[in-house]
Amino acid sequence: MQVPQDGEDLAGQPWYHGLLSRQKAEALLQQDGDFLVRASGSRGGHPVISCRWRGSALHFEVFRVALRPRPGRPTALFQLEDEQFPSMPALVHSYVTGRRPLSQATGAVVSRPVTWQGPLRRSFSEDTLMDGPARTEPLRARKWSNSQPADLTHMGRSREDSTGIEAFAMPVSALPRTGSDPVLLKAPAPLGTVANSLRASDGQLQAKAPAKPPRTPSFELPDASERPPTYCELVPRVPCVQGTSLSQSCPEPEAPWWEAEEDEEEENGCFTRPQAEISFCPPDTPSCLLGPQNQPLEPQVLHTLRGLFLEHHPGSTALHLLLVDCQATGLLGVTRDQRGNMGVSSGLELLTLPHGRRLRLELLERHETLALAGALAVLGCSGPLEERAAALRGLVELALALRPGATGDLPGLAAVMGALLMPQVSRLEHTWRQLRRSHTEAALAFEQELKPLMRALDEGAGPCDPGEVALPHVAPMVRLLEGEEVAGPLDESCERLLRTLHGARHMARDAPKFRKVAAQRLRGFRPNPELREALTTGFLRRLLWGSRGAGAPRAERFGKFQRILGVLSQRLEPDS
Secondary structure, three states, rough: OOOOOOOOOOOOOOOOOEEOOOOHHHHHHOOOOOEEEEEEOOOOOOEEEEEEOOEEEEEEEEEEEEOOOOOOOEEEEEOOOOOOOOOOOHHHHHHHOOOOOOOOOOOOOOOOOOOOOOOOOOOHHHHHHHOOOOOOOOOOOOOOOOOOOHHHHHOOOHHEEEEOOOOOOOOOHHOOOOOOOOOOOOOOOOHHHHHOOOOOOOOOOOOOOOOOOOOOOOOOOOOOOOOOOOOOOOOOOOOOOOOOOOOOOOOOOOOOOOOOOOOOOOOOOOOOOOOOOOOOOOOOOOOOOOOOOOOOOHHHHHHHHHHHHHHHHHHHHHHHHHHHHHHHOOOOOOEEEEEEEOOOOOOHHOOOOHHHHHHHHHHHHHHHHHHHHHHHHHOOOOHHHHHHHHHHHHHHHHHHHHHHOOOOOOHHHHHHHHHHHHHHOOOOOOHHHHHHHOOHHHHHHHHHHHHHHHHHHHHHOOOOEEEEEEEEHHHHHHHHOOOOOOOOHHHHOOOHHHHHHHHHHHEEEHHHHHHHHHHHHHOOOOOHHHHHHHHOOOHHHHHHHHHHHHHOOOOHHHHHHHHHHHHHHHHOOOOO
16 A cells, blocks of 8 residues: 555545445444544545444544644644644555554554546545535535644544534534634634633643633533443644654653663674573563463463454564564564673574574574464364354454465464464364355465465475565574574485575575564554463463473473374364
8 A cells, every 4th residue: 555645635534435325434434443534524525434344334533733834844633642743644554554543442454445437526636535625515604623622632532523624514503703813703812712822822731730721612412321322532642743844842752672762782792791691582571462381281371362463454464473473582672781781683593693592592482383383273162163163264354464475474484374274273164164165265375375385485495585584584594503404305404404504594684674673563562462472382281281281301292292282183083
């Protein structure tokens, strides 16, 4: 999706449906993630994002702050809860591509636009839609400004007197005069109101409240109990504007660690002798999903996890997995002390060195643990056949979201494909047949795209260039350096060995490029804390083997769990 320019016609956007009722909008939303933007008749033509999430139709009214026209900056800002944007297309682009929830309360993520199938009756540019008068009505409607402190403090409430779009005209009696409209009406403004107002049009969004209490508008909304709550409640903040610079009084929010600028690496270019082996696993902290002494595969935790993954689109889950993988690999979030101790600047370089053995073993365990958890997501479905087929489809869609050119997390892709190709899963003939029957597109993508891609990556011949890949496939190199033999005939194994070593050298050389690409992928991303924790190695280890069994030897743990998965597979589809 390309970011449209500020002056681009809003009616030309495929997701914009113009004036549309709530009932007609809900009829167009078929699947979770579907969305459209419409002008609401009950809100005076105000822009509303309608979407379907978790089986329910949700509607989010977009807040608008009018600015005094000045060269080089927009005439209005648009906001849901977090950032403010200079245009509606920019707002939609940010939330769709970033896979961020429209509100923290609902967690709704939009991904698939419902396109308009016919020509609009009127073609507005965005500025005309927002600020201009109605063209088809003889009566000129008034323009409203959110320049009073009362407008900023009550932005979380849907208010009919704060709309600024004249998609259609309204009678004068329906727009009574309030104490906050002297700037836009012909009548002179009361001096007290102007003196104590917080003028968003001047770009001064002051955090300090005025000494005089804000005036109460004379236009009273009907009681909330008298009408159904058809619009989701938003709790907007007053952040810095994306793409504009309003004032020095608006502080920059503190960037998360994966967006923080890296320190300059070895300014003098001298070699630093490594001090110790480094682990990038986060320290053990109290879990918000598991108790201090949990049992293996607790049903309540598994149920919670299933709902957690269903709430998130595969693209959002892929970004969560990329974030955790970058931390586990030492690509992002490496401190100066860690760089000094390991003698290099990145975990991708450390993997190729003798003192990187601890990191190599940790990444091998992470890969196998993720694969076991993915297989459990399928084999743990004891319900109808369609439920297991849906679980397979979810893993295939997650793998597609992780592939090169998308999120580009190849370790995550390898783990998901390891789950799908595990013998206990691949033997489920009835389940795969149901996948091909009910989810043909996912089945074709798995056979024609994902399996050849994974085969090429394992042989060292797959895509690995920074840009389409944010985190390279490290498993073949890690296995080779840990002494595992390369399978296959001697001549093929030698070629594969040389390709793997060649790829490891390029991976270490391009570590700074991979870091920049990963940081760019994650820019603006705000993870769900529970989902992020659920993808860490420590959590998965405790989930699968319990708090006591997590400390058992690695070979013993994995062998035991493989046998458990074999029993589950036989119960689902016994051998004929």
